[in-house]
Amino acid sequence: MPQKQHTVPVIYKDGQSTKAIAKGNNVAWICKCDGLTLLLGQAGSDAQVTCDACNSTFLVQSQEDGEQVLKVVEL
Numbered sequence: 001m002p003q004k005q006h007t008v009p010v011i012y013k014d015g016q017s018t019k020a021i022a023k024g025n026n027v028a029w030i031c032k033c034d035g036l037t038l039l040l041g042q043a044g045s046d047a048q049v050t051c052d053a054c055n056s057t058f059l060v061q062s063q064e065d066g067e068q069v070l071k072v073v074e075l
């Protein structure tokens with residue numbers, strides 16, 4: 001069965017939040033540093049993503065089963 005896309009929050013260190021699009025354990029969002037840089041993450045073993053433009057590091061958090069992205073948090 002195809003997995004549905006859903007939106008999950010991206011929480012920045014300064015308390016701002018934006019939205020990411022998640023599908024299964026994959027997630028994509030635009031970094032707020034320039035509003036252009038597309039970041040792609042995956043829940044699971046390789047859950048950290050660094051923005052090339054601003055060097056911020058994000059952690060993709062998933063539900064306990066590891067199958068669904070829950071949120072993205074800037075570290």
Ligand SMILES: [Zn+2]
Binds near residue numbers: 032
């Ligand atoms: Zn950035």
